[in-house]
Amino acid sequence: MALAMADTHRSGGSDRPASTLARSGADFRYAFHAMATPCEVRVETDDAALAEAAGRAAEAEARRIEQKFSRYREDSVVGRINASRGRAIELDAETAQLIDFAAQCFEMSGGLFDITSGVLRKIWRFDGSDNVPAPEQIKAIQPFVGWQKVTWETPMLTLPVGMEIDLGGLGKEYAVDRALAAVGAATREPALINFGGDLVVSGARKGGGRWKVAIESVDHAGQMAAMIELADGAIATSGDARRFLLKDGVRYCHILDPRSCTPVTGAPRSVTVAAKTCVEAGMFATLSMLQGPRAEAFLKEEGVRAWCIW
Amino acid sequence: MKHRGFVRVRRAARLALALSALALLTSACASIGPKPWEKDLMARKEMSVNPYPLVAAADDHIYFSKEASSGGRGFAGGGCGCN
């Protein structure tokens, strides 16, 4: 059942597999590839058609969000904003909601979470190399970072020339939550949405059982993995062991502090957070990473269920 | 090098490791195997290497006491004067 594949920003020329539907234990598992990551929808049902409908609904939602907010597409909302050259742009309701959310996170975090920090990727390339930018480069880019420089009066957004926004730190988690809503409209059977490790469940499994999800924390190949069991809510992970820079023994993680325009140091390798929604979990994971060595203390203070890998 | 809990692995140790010869092996087979979020099946008891340790121990013990060979799966089933 090959589906027409939507164009994604990191095509790389490789052949992505078509979406698949297969029985997996008591579930049907619908798998596809979107947002540069493997995605799956699990529905606890014996009805293949129902599972497929749910999976297609989730996939459609994922692709809609990917296209709408990709910073790599000129025709996306983000593409239009970044090409606005200082002119005010009127945003649709959904985008406005996201921008509102991001703005409040900026305020709440004292400027740590900033959707304008994407331009820093021009100088910081997290490819495992030692390409750390020179201080002059950092100084040169600083004027183009900082949400406080943006004028946001719903629904009108005015982005100073040279600045960019990037909803990548939000988009996948948002897609997960939205995909669950789409699945919920298709079926009330228990379901799990998992986009590359960021996931949410509709509720407990039939009979009250929990969904068991293995996270990267595997002790030992083949041994019992670190399992997260959840009957409700969402899980999101920030951090990636492979995305870092290594220079003079210092490991720069891929999370950038927009105030100093440098990567956060001393942060956990990854943080996994449980919350009611994937967006909330993802935001907490990101915010705690931005705390660097204080990540764990921060999570404890906030009373958040989280697991850090150092 | 992971943990459910809050164990910190010293960064220096990690670095030393990355530079070790074993890292060669890592890269050699880095393309093998499922991604972290594909570990759902492997995390299940029935896919673990030894899901029923008491069964395996009993069988190994019986075969150890009735046959000349021992070991293989783990250590020889010793500790008994039955052979």
Add this chain to the structure above:
Amino acid sequence: MQLKTSKPAGHIRDTLATLSLGLIAANAAISPAAAQQSTDNTDATPGEVTLTLPYFEVGSAYLSYAESGGRVRATEPSVDFSYHASNGGVLTLGFQEDSVSGATPNGAAPADVAQSFVTPVQVKTSAATSSGGTGTTTVTTGFGDDTNVSGNGGEGGEGGGGGTTTGGTTTGGTTTGGTTTGSTTTVTVTTASGGSTIISVPSGSGTGGTTAVLGRQYTVPANTLPMDRGFQDQRFAGNIGWSQPLGPLSLAGVTLSYSKEHDYSSISGSASVAKDFNDHNTTLSFAVNYSSATSTPFGGVPTPLTVMNPQWKTVASRKKSDMDLVLGLTEVLTRRWILQANLSYGHSSGYQNDPYRIISQVDGVTGEPVDYLYESRPGSRTRESFYIDNKIDFDWVIPEVALRYYHDNWGISSETADISARFKLYRSLYVLPNVRFYQQSAANFFHYYLVNGQSLPAYASSDIRLGKFTAVTLGAQIGFNVTDNSEIYARAQIYQQTGDAHPAGMIGQLQNQNMFSGIKASWMMVGYTWSFN
């Protein structure tokens, strides 16, 4: 630089939770779950999420084992317990108890005449019975059955039946408990050990001349595999271990084990390290185990290749040590396929004989038994094995194939194939049939018997476990989850060894005997596993 400075704890969380819900619920369809979530927004815990933080696992099982032909029977209850700490550390404790009884081949070849064998007994004589009058004598046969014997028989050798000499000459044996009660006193042991009698054997060639030794004599009929029916033992074993991630190692662990029987004890310690690579899909492990065992046979340690006798031997115990190394690779090849391969090396040195086992010395023409000698095995054994195990998850069935090749410097090579498949029947109910094929070659010192008059080899054993045979196991396991975190299972296996009953080159009457003493056995196991926080 702190994210929050003066705000009350959890402030960001509350705000963020509300914002997030609002964001998701905005526009279009609201999922039932999200709607439900927003109604219980006051709930302090975000969803019911549990990570497998510290948890316990308990397993218990009961094994019942029986060999056909009235041979060994055993029961074994076992429990194991593990605690998985939040830092990745695992504490394990295990305990087993074995009760074994029944008949076991003594190593002698069958013959066309009845054969009698005499082994040591211990007599704890209460005062005033040394003259053979009335009174009670406690006789310990070495198999855990202390027996009260009414003293004083009088009749000579019951069950001698044309057999060969009982006992035989010995030199230098101390006669612990061997009270002088006259040369023909026979006491019938009234136990289930079946047909044994306590006899007094003159220690003919001793310097004292007339001292005699009590012995336990048992007779096996003609054309029957000689077995000692008095076999009985009990074993207790326990182990404790700890493992945890350590520095650059994914796992480092140590284990200590102890095992104790009436006549054997062993203590062992092992250490293991493991390192994960490649997203934890590859694990390399290395483990070393050292064990030290002490054999304290009833009646003392016999001198190899000397004639079987009821004397208490001067050497009370002998030691054996083992060193084993295992290099392991575990590889998760795909989401559904896991492979394990182990390379093992082991070395044993010290006493490796079965102290109760004998080997017939037969007439070179007729094949009739002449004497019975204690067996003799080399003091050194080096073994290597390669083991590979594959398991694939096809959802409805999980087949597993394990192969092992084994070789040791006693000349034994073996191949093992263990094949099973776990079929999912209904919900958690599964059935797991298995079949196992095994074949081994004989040790280079394996002999069915020795020939009287020929020079003795350095090593000789007629233990069929060191001989050439094949074995097949058939069985199945069935189980289901009682709750999410507990499982009950039952398992049954039948096992049969097959070998050459009439090997070429047998002498005289031995051509007509069944020379293969392998077993047919079956066992049942029921078990329960439970994990909890």
